[in-house]
Amino acid sequence: MHRLSYLLLSILLFIIPVAGVAINADEDADYMSQLLKALTPTPTGWSQKSHFCKWSGIVCMSGRVRAIALPSSNLTGTLPPDLNTLTNLTHIDLHNNSLTGPLPYLSGLYLLQTVSFGHNNFTSILDGCFRVIPDLRTLNLSNNLNLIPWLFPTDLIDSSLMQTLDLEATNILATLPSEMFDWFPSLHTVFLSHNNITGKLPVSLGKSAVRYLRFNDQGMWNRFTGSIDVISSMKFLSQAWLHNNGFTGPIPNMSNSNYLFDLQLHSNILTGLVTPSLFPLSTLKNISIHDNCLQGPVPVFPKDIKATWEDNNFCVGPCDPQVTILLQIFEAFGFPVLLSSKGSDACSLEPLFACQRGKIMSIDLNNQGLTGTISMAFSNLTSLVILNLGGNNLTGSIPRSLATLRQLQLLDVSDNNLSGRVPEFSSKVMLITRGNTLLGLNGSERGGEEDATEEDATDSLHVGTSKTAGFRYLLIIGSSMFSVGIVIFIVIICKRKRYSITLNWLIFRSTKKSIDYNVEDFIQTYNLSVPIKQYRYAEVKRMTNSFRDQLGRGGYGIVYKASLPDGRQVAVKMINDSKGNGEEFINEVASISRTSHVNIVSLVGFCYENKRALIYEFMPNGSLDKYIFKNGFPDAICSLDWNTLYQIAIGIARGLDYLHQGCISRILHLDIKPQNILLDEDFCPKISDFGLAQICRRNDSIVSILGTRxxxxxxxPEVFSRTFGAVSYKSDVYSYGMLILEMIGGRKNFDTGGSCTSEMYFADWIYKDLELCNNLVSGLAYSEEERDLIRKITMVSIWCIQTNPLDRPSMSKVIEMLQGPLESVSYPPKPCLYSPEMPSLQTSYVSSNNLLEDMKI
Known part of the structure; x- marks a missing residue:
């Protein structure tokens, strides 16, 4: 009996594995049968009549699929998703075909070592696709250009044996995980170029034994932003191509890069001094650092090194002593882009810096997002009167050497993270330290007080140190009275025009008091090209006939029709008292006064007495929104033929191109919308409302702004989320594209029998019509020339709203495309972010792969 039981058990133990193999073999057969049906044309030798292990390109072992190799076979089709049923698979190579659809699941393939899906047309990466593939050595998905934006797959953390990672041109979005390279201790080759990667390079990159690093290949670009100091510790690094990106900050110490022979850093936003550690590298043969914002002396490389360094902010000749001091100051802040001074001119950073007779008198870096510490080098700017560093994220202590500045009258370090002792300043210095909870709280500075409070440590005006709470409060009261006296004194001085308006403006911002300064002086300080007349409030009231004829109303205030004494008609915009402390008003005056162009509205004058008002040339046809949105207005845009709409589009483009390229300073409008486009009697468009504009130098392409505007x-997209890139003139290009598409949408809707309104407009609706060769107008009585015009305007507008700012054309290129033949405009890809069907002024953004939620401003 026992022998019989043993025999049955032995047979059962033999049958179970065999049955398991048979079941798994059946799963392999099922998948291979699906694969056979999915691929077109059928691969050579593949047939249902023969076993799949005999098919060409298939390698089996014990009846199980071990490898699939069909590279460059002109295959099309969508791979069945459950590839992970081939549990014995070790290699799959389908690169250089035309496969579409989502990438199949690879998760749980414990034996998989090589995946090569590069140069196909896959459209998406399934969630969890790469989970638990412990033996993966090579992953190549390069040049799948149709992939919807996706994040770097954190599932690869389980693939610790990875050696080659090629995700070039796969539309990766956002940042890389900071610990990414810690996951792959054996990684030797990584290709990540031609993506949409932003943020800092992973800190873990410097810990990897990478022998060959390629972030660019023959002009291919990437959009990393942030620090690149991680590359300095990579001892095996021989070739680093990081050009045509958005890297910021200084070049790190490269003294350990003993194998480096080719370093490409050009066309970034690098700042600071060129690290001297590059010069003695014996292996270095090629270095390119041109087209950056590098500062200081011109670098001098050994003669045997091929080096390019043009188009930076290097000094012409010896650096001015003040520039040398500023570089020491900027180094403590990490060399931010906004502090990239031009050449030998220490006063080139207006309006942040104000100078008199070539000497720096005031520095206003309030709310500029600065990090780092306050440099002792500030004390070498002996002419400094005002230093405003409030509202940043500075750490460390207030240098004692600042107390030696004899001309200093205001030091604002409020709302930072400073700590340590507060130096004792002269009684004439207004010192503002509130919002630094650790300042003066350490034991050595509390003067033996055991009950010192946080409120004591963050008083608005902090002069020296105190022994008792009562004495502290007396000092606060005395300091407050002193500050009021200073403000009154400055008002009197400024009215007599004995000091520059820049000093007055900075005090205005620091104290947040409503000081009625002379705006005309402000304009003259900025060397604005057009003299602007300042009117008294009584004159404004008279010219508007006591504000009788209202033209429009908005969040900024009310616009009235008015007449100047010479009979000329004008429009008067009265600014609401609630609209801030005058910064937007000054911004608009400063911006528009620099312009003189047929497509920019002319500012005739302004008023800053009792009420704030801007006086513009009168536009008889009002703003463009009246012709796009119904809202009680006549459907007038429907009476405008496509050629008139085309001329409006051209005119707006010329105005923006002038702002970006034709002014003394580059102006970013940052609020292009139909309400801000005015139309004269001939429907010539004019850009207006510069309240949110940013003024920067002609050579600057990127600006730093706080918040969303x-x-x-x-x-x-980059304005409301910096993960999409930096804010630049390309942000205006996006707004322009949305505006023109809204015009197209309203007109097409009317042409097809709808109302002259763009409520049903959204970008993918327009794009779908474009794919159908403008089907909505093909049946209408339009000439072939008009249809080509409609198609050209549509294609150019879609190019303007590409998610990646680097994919958008400049406004000069937009004009060139609009004026050129249709054949010269290449077909645009579908934007990844688009506007869903919503009321026209309440549009929000939704990502096609749910990476973003609806944005709420």
């Missing part, structure tokens, strides 16, 4: 539906 603009109008929902027209805001470029």
């Amino acid at each position: 603009g109008t929902i539906g027209y805001i470029a």
Whole structure:
């Protein structure tokens, strides 16, 4: 009996594995049968009549699929998703075909070592696709250009044996995990170029034994932003191509890069001094650092090194002593882009820096997002009167050497993270330290007080140190009275025009008091090209006939029709008292006064007495929104033929191109929308409302702004989220594209029998019509020339709203495309972010792969 039981058990133990193999073999057969049906044309030798292990390109072992190799076979089709049923698979190579659809699941393939799906047309990466593939050595998905934006797959953390990672041109979005390279201790080759990667390079990159690093290949670019100091510790690094990106900050110490022979850093936003550690590298043969914002002396490399360094902010000749001091100051802040001074001119950073007779008198870096510490080098700027560093994220202590500045009258370090002792300043210095909870709280500075409070440590005006709470409060009261006296004194001085308006403006911002300064002096300080007349409030009231004829109303205030004494008609915009402390008003005056162009509205004058008002040339046809949105207005845009709409589009483009390229300073409008486009009697468009504009130098392409500005539906993605890139003139290009598409949508809707309104407009609706060769107008009585014009305007507008700012054309290129033949405009890809069907001024953004939620401004 026992022998019989043993025999049955032995047979059962033999049958179970065999049955398991048979079941798994059946799963392999099922998948291979699906694969056979999915691929077109059928691969050579593949047939249902023969076993799949005999098919060409298939390698089996014990009846199980071990490898699939069909590279460059002109295959099309969508791979069945459950590839992970081939549990014995070790290699799959389908690169250089035309496969589409989502990438199949690879998760749980414990034996998989090589995946090569590069140069196909896959459209998406399934969630969890790469989970638990412990033996993966090579992953190549390069040049799948149709992939919807996706994040770097954190599932690869389980693939610790990875050696080659090629994700070049796969539309990766956002940042890389900071610990990414810690996951792959054996990684030797990584290709990540031609993506949409932002943020800092992973810190873990410097810990990897990478022998060959390629972030660019023959002009291919990437969009990493942030620090690149991680590359300095990579001892095996021989070739690093990081050009045409958005890297910021200084070049790190490269003294350990003993194998480096080719370093490409050009066309970034690098700042600071060129690290001297590059010069003695014996292996270095090629270095390119041109087209950056590098500062200080011109670098001098050994003669045997091929080096390019043009188009930076290097000094012409010896650096001015003040520039040398500023570089020491900027180094403590990490060399931010906004502090990239031009050449030998220490006063080139207006309006942040104000100079008199070539000497720096005031520095206003309030709310500029600065990090780092306050440099002792500030004390070498002996002419400094005002230093405002409030509202940043500075750490460390207030240098004692600042107390030696004899001309200093105001030091604002409020709302930072400073600590340590507060130096004792002269009684004439207004010192503002509130919002630094650790300042003066350490034991050595509390003077033996055991009950010192946080409120004591963050008083608005902090002069020296105190022994008792009562004495501290007396000092606060005395300091407050002193500050009021200072403000009154400055008002009197400024009215007599004995000091520059820049000093007055900085005190205005620091104290947040409503000081009625002379705006005309402000304009003259900025060397603005057009003299602007200042009117008294009584004159404004008279010219508007006591504000009788209202033209429009908005969040900024009310616009009235008015007449100047010479009979000329004008429009008067009265600014609401609630609209801030005058900064937007000054911003608009400063911006528009620099312009003189047929497509920019002319500012005739302004008023700053009792009430704030801006006086513009009168536009008889009002703003463009009246012709796009119904809202009680006549459907007038429907009476405008496509050629008139085309001329409006051209005119707006010329105005923006002038702002970006034709002014003394580059102006970013940052609020292009139909309400801000005015139309004269001939429907010539003019750009107006510069309240949110940014003024920067002609050579600057990127600006630093805090928060989100603009109008929902027209805001470029990078304005509301810096993960999409830096804010630049390309942000205006996006808003322009949305505006023109809105015009197209309203007109097409009317042409097909709808109302002259763009409520049903959204970008993918327009794009779908474009794919159908403008089907909505093909049946209408339009000439072939008009149909080509409609198609050209549509294609150019879609190019303007590409998610990646680097994919958008400049406004000069937009004009060139609009004026050129249709054949010269290449077909645009579908934007990844688009506007869903919503009321026209309430548009929000939704990502096609749910990476973003609806944005709420």
